[in-house]
Amino acid sequence: MTQTTLRAQLQGQKTDTDLLMLMEDIATACQMIADRVRHGAFAGVLGTANTENIQGETQKELDVISDEIFQQIVGANPTVAALVSEEVDEVNWRKQSPQAGDFVVYYDPLDGSSNLDVNLSVGTIFSIVRLDAATAPDAAAVQIKGTQQIAAGYAIYGPSTGLVITVGQGVDGFTHHPGSGEFLLTQPAMNIPPQTQEFAINTSRYDLWEAPVRKYIDDCLRGASGPRAKKFNMRWCASMVADVHRILIRGGVFLYPKDSGNAAQGGKLRLMYEANPMGMLVEQAGGASSTGRGRIMEVDPTGHHQRVPVILGSRDEVAVIEEYYRD
Numbered sequence: 001m002t003q004t005t006l007r008a009q010l011q012g013q014k015t016d017t018d019l020l021m022l023m024e025d026i027a028t029a030c031q032m033i034a035d036r037v038r039h040g041a042f043a044g045v046l047g048t049a050n051t052e053n054i055q056g057e058t059q060k061e062l063d064v065i066s067d068e069i070f071q072q073i074v075g076a077n078p079t080v081a082a083l084v085s086e087e088v089d090e091v092n093w094r095k096q097s098p099q100a101g102d103f104v105v106y107y108d109p110l111d112g113s114s115n116l117d118v119n120l121s122v123g124t125i126f127s128i129v130r131l132d133a134a135t136a137p138d139a140a141a142v143q144i145k146g147t148q149q150i151a152a153g154y155a156i157y158g159p160s161t162g163l164v165i166t167v168g169q170g171v172d173g174f175t176h177h178p179g180s181g182e183f184l185l186t187q188p189a190m191n192i193p194p195q196t197q198e199f200a201i202n203t204s205r206y207d208l209w210e211a212p213v214r215k216y217i218d219d220c221l222r223g224a225s226g227p228r229a230k231k232f233n234m235r236w237c238a239s240m241v242a243d244v245h246r247i248l249i250r251g252g253v254f255l256y257p258k259d260s261g262n263a264a265q266g267g268k269l270r271l272m273y274e275a276n277p278m279g280m281l282v283e284q285a286g287g288a289s290s291t292g293r294g295r296i297m298e299v300d301p302t303g304h305h306q307r308v309p310v311i312l313g314s315r316d317e318v319a320v321i322e323e324y325y326r327d
């Protein structure tokens with residue numbers, strides 16, 4: 001059986017050459033990050049780097065290493081005007097005179113990095129937009145709505161290395177094949193079932209939640225005899241990539257709502273390189289993504305490290321949660 005490579009699949013989708021080459025560069029960077037993650041224990045880099053990122057979070061050594069790899073590989077692509085990383089305060093302008101058609105790449109180099117020392121799945125998330133006009137290289141120029149994304153995806157570093165992407169024509173999952181070094185298509189046209197009986201949320205924040213979230217989870221937990229009239233299962237990986245991957249494979253909902261502990265920041269997860277790309281992937285797979293009060297991709301960005309509430313996954317269940325917010 002011949003297997004479809006990342007390049008063949010993108011060519012089949014008539015992806016333009018610049019975007020195809022950018023996606024290949026991102027795949028290369030992710031494969032290099034996967035390698036560093038796998039060798040982390042031998043290199044002694046699973047611990048903290050004794051530094052904080054702009055968001056006041058302790059950086060792991062591998063957060064910093066992954067960011068450097070991404071900058072080195074993707075930042076060298078001649079069509080990239082700017083990189084926006086979770087780990088870097090300022091926008092990293094690669095061109096001093098960005099032109100229409102140039103790419104901006106937003107990325108979370110290592111997502112779920114608190115899972116590194118316990119050897120659970122982590123990943124890299126990315127979002128791509130094209131500048132629609134020449135611009136000055138300033139921070140306002142990268143505050144572009146999620147609806148403008150032309151591509152998004154993530155790599156997952158688990159039992160195997162996966163790459164899940166969209167260029168706006170559905171969602172395809174690839175697995176890195178160690179023998180050939182290629183990402184091969186293993187989950188074409190991923191599709192999220194509209195209904196689910198599985199939610200993912202960090203319930204240790206129960207006391208901090210807003211009333212609609214508390215009521216929704218309470219009702220789910222009451223099972224078959226409760227208002228939802230069905231039994232729910234729960235999962236929480238504390239790694240958004242792993243939770244979203246499960247939802248793309250078998251459905252479910254993921255919630256990281258705004259609560260009294262993170263309200264001052266606007267939520268926990270970051271709009272430009274976590275919520276928007278995952279929102280695009282989930283919608284392209286037939287699911288829905290919401291802040292509870294509107295579509296994530298329609299949020300007007302006010303800063304490139306902005307945070308938002310995130311509710312995404314099976315379409316009908318996201319609609320149910322939005323109803324709880326309306327009530």
Ligand SMILES: O=P(O)(O)OC[C@H]1O[C@](O)(COP(=O)(O)O)[C@@H](O)[C@@H]1O
Pocket residue numbers: 057086108110111112113114202238239240241256
């Ligand atoms: O530790 P908590 O509050 O459960 O938060 C877990 C969430 O935080 C994150 O780890 C944030 O991502 P980073 O590891 O990139 O900072 C998500 O992947 C995950 O969904």
Ligand SMILES: [Mg+2]
Pocket residue numbers: 108110111112240274
């Ligand atoms: Mg993250």
Ligand SMILES: [Mg+2]
Pocket residue numbers: 063086108109110111112113
């Ligand atoms: Mg991260």
